[in-house]
Amino acid sequence: MLDVTIRGGQVVTPHGVGIWDIAIRGEKIVAVAAPGTLTEDAGRVIDVTGKIVVPGGIDPHNHSRWPLPSPGGGPPGLSAGPEPVSYAALFGGTTMLVDFAVWQPGETIRQSIERRDLDWKGQCYCDYAYHVMLQGEVPPEVLDQIPETIQAGHASIKIFTTDVTPSRRGRKIPHGHIWEILQRTARHGGIAAIHAEDDEIVMYLYDKLIREGRVGFEHVHEVHNALSEDLSFRRIIRLAELVEGAALYMVHVSAEGGVQAIAESRAKGFPIYGETLHHYVSFTSDAYKRPNGQIYHTYPSLKGEEDCNALWRGMTTGVIATTATDGICTPLQVKIQGKRIDDVTGGNAGV
Template sequence: MDLVIKNGTIVTAAETYVADVAIKDGKIAMLGKNLDVTGEKVVDASGKLVLPGAIDVHTHLAMPFGGTVSADSYLAGTRAAACGGTTTVFDYAIQRKGQGIVETVEARRAMAEPEACVDIAFHCAITDLAGGSLLEEFEAAVSYGVPSFKCFMVYKKEGMMVDDGTLAQILLKSKETGVLTNVHAENPDLIDIRIAEYLSRGKTSPWYHYMSRPEFVEAEADHRAIHWAKALNAPLYIVHLANREGAEAVTKARDQGYEVYAETCPQYLHFTKEVYKREDGRNFVCSPPIKGEESREALWAALRRGDIQTVATDHCPFQSYEKDWGKDDFTKIPNGCAGIENMYPYMLSAANEGKITFNKAVEVCSANPAKIFGCTEKGTVSPGADADIVIYDPEKDFTISRDKMHSDCDHTIWEGVTLHGYPVQTYSRGKLVYDNGNFTGEPGWGKFVKRAGRK
C-alpha cells in the first residue's frame, strides 16, 4: 500500500468506528481493525478522527465583479481549501452573452487546471438563453460532467439576472435532462427601491447594505423560486440561504414531497447583522447579507433536522483597499467574503461543542454535496472512494488569524474566532497536501471532476 492510516476513529455521515485505512493509487483500498498490510508510509491517527475531505460546492475564484477580480486565484483558493480540509472545490463559471455552456466551463477549466491544488468541479451560471437555443445544450453539458446550472434572480444591472420566464424554461428543461437548477434568491426591484431611498437620505454606511436587502427581500424570492419548482415539478437547489422565512418555506416544500434542497454558509450560522455596525463592517458585505439572530437560530435548526442539506462558503474575497471603495457608499463595496479555509474547521468545532454531531458535520460538508451534485467517488471513507481524507485533532484549539490563513486575501472576517479541534493533515487522492499548519501540495495536482447527472 502507498499509505496506511492506523488507529483512527473513522467518521462518515452514517457511522463512527475505529479502523485502519489502506490507500493505493489514490483510492481507499481497504478498511478494517488492525489491518495486516504494509505501507510505504504509515500514519498513527490514535486519538484523532479520520474524515472524508469536505466539498465546497460554492466558490467564486478569480471572478470579475464590482470593477475588480476576487482576491483568490485558483491556486490561492484551492491552497486555502486544502489547509482547511476541503479536497474538492466547485467554482461558478459565469456565462456571458453569446457563450455556450461547455464553452464557458472550458474557458474556466483552462485557467483552473494548471493552478488547482485539490480537485475542482464547476457549475455554469446561465445569464442568456440565446433565444432558447442554449436549452438544447443541456444534454451536452451533462455528458461533459457539468449537470448543475445557476440562475441569479438578482444582479439585473450587471447583466447576470434571469427573469421568471427564463427560470421557468430552465427548470422545465432541467428535469428532462438530469440537471439541477441552483438559484440565488433575492428580489432585485425591492433592492433597487430601498437602495435609492437610503442613498437619497444620505444613509451610506455598511449597515444599509443589510437594510437595503433585509430578510423579506430574500424570503420573497425563496418563495417565488420554490413556487415555480413545485408548479413545474422540477428539482431546485437554493444557494446561500440566510433567512428564517426561507428556511421555513424549504421545510414546507420538502414535507410536501418536493425535491427542494438548500445550502447555507458559515457566516450566516455564526454572525448576525450587527457586524454591519462594526468599524470593519464593510468586510462583511456579501449578498445575501448576514441576517438577524432569529434567522441564525432558524438556520441551525433547519440544518439539524435535515431541511438544509449542505454548508458551503460562497468564497469570494476582496482586498481591504477594495472594500474601502465603499466606505462612504455601501453600494460601492465589492460583495463577498473569504471562508474556504474556515468552513470545515468551523462546522467540526460546532460538532465538538455539541451543536451538531460529527456525523452531521460530515453529512452537510461532504456526503450530501457529493450525493446531490454527482461526485460519485467522493464524500465518504469507504473502499473504492477517492482517498480524500482529513485527520482531525479534536483536542487542538485554534484561533483564526490572517497570518495563519493560506488565502491571498489580506484580511479574514473570522479574525479572533477560536475553534475547539482542528485538522492536522489533509490528503487529496492519497497525497499529503496539508500538514500541521503547512501547505504541502502543488499547483496542478487537482483534477477536473466529471460529475454524474441526475437519474
C-alpha cells in the first residue's frame, strides 16, 4: 500500500515536464507514472490539478546562528537560527539547508560538529547538513582527522584563501595547509569548498580606500573585485589539478574570470564545480547606490553587467553547478547597520 499519491499536477523531473502521478511510500518517491495508471491503494490522495510539482530545493550555502560583526567594535550579534530559517525555506520549496560547523583552535573536528549540533538538532523543520569549516594554520593532528570526518558523512571541507575583512583575521588558510587538506580529501572521497579571493589584493585595497577616505560601503566592490577572484581561482584550481583526485566546490562565484577559470579546468577533465548566488545574477554593483543598498551585499561583492551575463551562461552550460543564497537572515535594521567598506553586513537576508 502507498502512503501518498499525488495526482493531476504538472511534474518537473530531470527528464522533462508533464502531467504525471506520483507515488510515495515512507519517505521515498517510488513511482512517477502516467495519469490513472497507479492502481495501488494509498492512505492519502492529493489532487494538485492546475499546480506545478517540483522536487524540494537544496540551499547548499547557509549561515544560521552566525556571528555578525557589530559596527564600532561592539559584541557580535547572531543571525536567525535554524527554526525560523528552515520554516521560511519550506515556504519557498527548499527542503534542505547546508550550513557550516566551524572548527575552533583547541577543538577536534568531532567536537566542532557536536557543538554545531546543539544549534540544529530538534530545532529545524527541514533536512540539514554541514560543511566543516577549517581556519588559519590547521595543526597536523586536526588534518589527520579529515578522513574520519569524511567517513562520518561530512565530506566537504570549507577553506578561505582570505580573511575577507580586516576584522576577521585568522580565517585565511595558507596554501601549504590547503595543499595538505586537498591530499586528504582526494584520498578519502571528500571535496574542498573554497572561498577564493586574493588576500593581498583585498587587504591592500582596504588600506588604500581607507587612506583615501572612500570608506562608504558603496565602494566595497572596488575591494572585493574581479581581479582578486580571477587570480585566486586560478591559483587554487591549479593547485588542485596537481593533487591527483582533488575536487573543488568553488563557492559564490561572482565574476566572469571565476567562470572562465572553472570552465577551463573542467574542459581538461578536472572535477571543479561552481556555485553562484541568486543576487550575483540579478544585480550589479550599481545596486549599492540604491536606498538601503546594503541589502544587496554579500562577500565577495556584486560585480558588473558582463559578470552577470557570464554567470547566466555558466548556469546554462553546467560550469555553474548550483545556485545558493549565502543566507544570513537578519531584520532589515541589522542588515543595513554597517555603513563602511569594512563593516557592511554580508549574506543574503533570506533563504
